[in-house]
Amino acid sequence: MSTRLFNRFHLSIFSSLNSATSSLSCTRQAHAHILKTGIFSDTCLSTKLLTLYANHQSFADAILILDSFPERDLLSFSTLINALSKFNRFSSVLRVFARMLSDGILPDCFLLPAAAKACAGIGAVDAGLQLHGLISVSGHASNSVVRSSLFHMYVKCDKLSYAHKLLDEMPEPDMVTLSALIAGYARNGCLDKAKRLFYEMGNLGLKPNVVSWKGMIAGFNQSGLYSEAVDVFREMHLGGFQPDGGCVSSVLAALGDLEGINVGVQIHDYVIKQGLALDEWVVSALIDMYGKCARMSEMCMVFDEIGYMEIGSCNALITGLSRNGLVEKALAMFSQIRNQEMGLNIVSWTSMIACCTQNGRDIEALELFREMQLTGVKANAVTIPCLLPACGNIAALMHGKSAHCFSIRRVIICDVYVGSALVDMYAKCGKIRESRLCFDAMPTKNLVSWNTIVHGYAMHGKAKEAMEMLDLMQKSGQKPNSISFTSVLSACSQKGLTGEGWYYFGIMSNEHGIEPKMEHYACMVTLLSRAGKIREAYFMIKKMPFEPDACVWGALLCSCRVHNDVKLAEVAAKKLFELEPRNPGNYILLSNIYSSNGMWDGVDRVRDLMMEKDLKKNPGxxxxxxxxxxxxxxxxxxxxxxxxxxxxxxxxxxxxxxxxxxxxxxxxxxxxxxxxxxxxxxxxxxxxxxxxxxxxxxxxxxxxxxxxxxxxxxxxxxxxxxxxxxxxxxxxxxxxxxxxxxxxxxxxxxxxx
Known part of the structure; x- marks a missing residue:
């Protein structure tokens, strides 16, 4: 090929690689032509090709292009890393970034924020600390953009002491930075630190604005400090600040969790007076608040007053109906939205899947997930934890595995809630080994994650492993709660480990300050009964510091069935009939005990009692x-x-x-x-x-x-x-x-x- 013809061909290829018009198919055709003609050594052309593949999210092809570069430079790595960051492929960002460093190429101040964003995106604290060290030695620590990206990374990863240290090093912190740290402290339940920093704004020449107040209210709400969120809202209002729709939405969410209907009605009045009744977020929050307070008529009234169908309020209504067990109405509303072709979004599908899962409609939840995928709506890190319990409830292992693979493909597997839900699903499907593998693979673990794996081992009667996990939990720095001890006591009771059970029952309050609850006593009753000490279990019930509930008496009645102790069974059953007069299971259990001892008169008495109360045995x-x-x-x-x-x-x-x-x-x-x-x-x-x-x-x-x-x-x-x-x-x-x-x-x- 002549030089002139070669140049013309080169220009033709370059013009065809127009990022605005080139489809993925055109890009691949151009790539093929480049390979055939042997002009791949042109760095500019290769970089253009890499950019197009990355923009089309064909990252496997983009990485192949990068591998083919005879000499990779900062530009080629930056092109791929920025594209991955744009599409939130954070794990891939960190892998390519690490590869760049191994090639001896140092990042500039324009690339470092993308790496910090990736660390924040998947909560990779260790990688973030290493990145901070690299920034310090590379001389970019003084760059305001780089420093700001590090600060926000620490805030999002809840490493607030590191963020505060960076704040102290800033010559002139702005309102956005301060508000982010205040919200971070509030989100983590650090009430005093959040308020102290909030009131120190004046010393820095900054005045709190609506954003600052909103950060505090939303943060306290997210950390479960609902009363504090309401107090801050009240203080904001009394201070002369006019809350916007965001503040009102946050405080309504807190009131819903507090079931504070009286204050909620007052906020509703404020919404009407301030003309916020047309704000879609506020309307959705009002519907949600009334739903949490089980005020169905007010919830439906707010929805009806909108005057038009809006997807956010429809989603809130579906959730409210679901929360109050009105599954059929929720399904009817969902069907109505679909028929009107309003454009169901991921929240709509997730709400409906959660509704079915929470109300025992597990097969329908799986069907909805399948339909959602057929419509092209992509599940996210909220959908999967709503779906997986349905798989676990009915041991739909293959469906659960499919959801697992989906999570890997969608790069949401690192989410702590997705990981915890997978651990739970595999345990409930009888695959405790796979459950442990998922747990070990989780990059970050919270209390829910640890409790899930301990409970999984307890369900399978693996007491030794449950106790080992409780020990590992504490060594990792995670403090166990009452649920942790319920699981390990349950594991001990299933194996009849009386000594170990008494040990954990003792240290729960003595070393961890957790006073035993009903469920802990129920576990101890079962444990003592299994060891043949059923009378000792009964005396323990009589000495409890509070009135035993159905959970405790039920544990004793179950043990009476195993040991055929009719007299004690009658004592426990009498208590259960008082506490749960409409629970047919207790009557059936006593009847079983009578029938196993040939006491047919007793069986008849129980049957007559059930007929009198119009109770029927739940169908198996x-x-x-x-x-x-x-x-x-x-x-x-x-x-x-x-x-x-x-x-x-x-x-x-x-x-x-x-x-x-x-x-x-x-x-x-x-x-x-x-x-x-x-x-x-x-x-x-x-x-x-x-x-x-x-x-x-x-x-x-x-x-x-x-x-x-x-x-x-x-x-x-x-x-x-x-x-x-x-x-x-x-x-x-x-x-x-x-x-x-x-x-x-x-x-x-x-x-x-």
Missing amino acids: CSWIEIKNKVYMLLAGDKSHPQASQIIEKLDALSLEMKRLGFIRRTDFVLQDVEAHDKEQILSGHSEKLAVVFGLLSTPPRTPLRIIKNLRICGDCHAVIKFISKCEDREILVRDTNRFHHFINGECSCGDFW
Whole structure:
């Protein structure tokens, strides 16, 4: 090719790489032409290509271009890093930045803020501290933009002492900087520091403005200091400042959490007087506040007074309906929004998914998530933690894994709430090893994360691991709370570790200042009962410093079932009937105890009492996931397509049990009928149906995971133990109390649950 022709070709390619008009397809075509002609060594052309790939978010291609540079320079790295930062790909920013440093290229003052933004974006405090050190030695610490980016990075990462030190080094801190630190202190519950800095503004020649007040109100609200947020709002108003829509929205959120309906109504009046009733944020906050205060008529009135459908207020209404258990109305509102083609956003979908998850409509939550993806709405770091509990509730492991992969692809896996939700989902799906792997991979962990993994081990009866995690929690600097001790005491109770249980019960108050609550006493009652000290458990209840609730008496009644202590069961049941007169589970449990002892008069009395109160036993149902689809089986349900095959297989297993000398637990039938009839009744229990359906629907030796909405009965427990040995299957059943891990004829619970 002649030089003249080459130059013309070069100009043609360069003009085709116009960032304003070049599509990703055109960019790739130009890239191919460049490779064919061998002009890739042109640094200007390569940088242009890298920029286009980055702008189209085709970062894999952009990195390949960068790799092909014979000599990479600051410009090429800056182009890629700034593009990654623009699209919030913060983890990738830090990886490319580290690679640049390893190539011996130092950043300039224009690139350093992007790195600080990335550290703030994923809470990478250690990387931020290293970046600060690099800035100090490279001579850029005096640059105001670089210093400001470091300051805001520390504020967002809640390293406020470092931020305050930088503030002290600033020659003339401005209002934005001071307001950011004040809001940071407020957000972390540092009441005195926030107020002290707020009132020191005058010494620096600055006067508080609406932004400063707003930062304090919003910060205290976010940190759970709701009363303080309301006090600051009141002080602002009395000081002559006129709160704007942002201040009003924040204080309404705080009042909702306080259920301060009286002050909320006054704020509503203020909103009308100040002409803020047309502010979309304020209207949404009003709807949310009334929803939290369970004032449905006022909530709907505010929505109706808008006069038009607006997505923010619709989302708030859906959330309010959900919070008050009005799922059908929430679904109807969501359907109405869809029909009017208002443009559902991520908040709309997330609110509806959360509504279904929180109200036991787990399969519908999974369906909604699938529909959301089909419409092109991308889930975020709020959606995934709302969806994952639905996966855990019904052991929809494959759906949970899909959400996990989605989180990785969308680069939200580093979010602490997404990570915690994944830890919980895997634990509830019976995959405690995967749960721990997710926990260990989390870049940052909070109290929720630690409590989730401790609770996961407790659910699986792994007391040793639960205690080890509690110890690691404290070594990491995280202080345990009452939930932490509930989980570890529960783990001890499931293994009958009396000494360890008493130890943790003691240090909870003596070393950590946490006074035992109802749930802690309930765990100790279960622990003592498991160790055969049921009378000691009863005396502990009598000596409690407050009146025992249904949680404590329920723990004693469950233990009476295991030990067949009828007299103590009657004492516990009497208390439960007073505390929870409408809970059918307590009546059923006492009836079980009577029937297991052949006391049919007692069974009849309980049945008559239930009829008198018009109480019915909650129908048993179990869930099992087969080939990415979740199936629900109801007790005694003969409408299942494979019902005849399931019953036939159950009958064959029952005959094999008898042949080998296994005894069915027919004492769990509440009717005084013949043994054969009792076996027929027990064969209809949903967990048995789910296990046999799994046997018929999966290859040999495939593990089965079943979720049961009620406590597993003794006969089902015995039968599933037999099936695990006879069919050489690992079977995991999660009931309302714990996990039962059946392997080779044995259960992890040790036959105590």
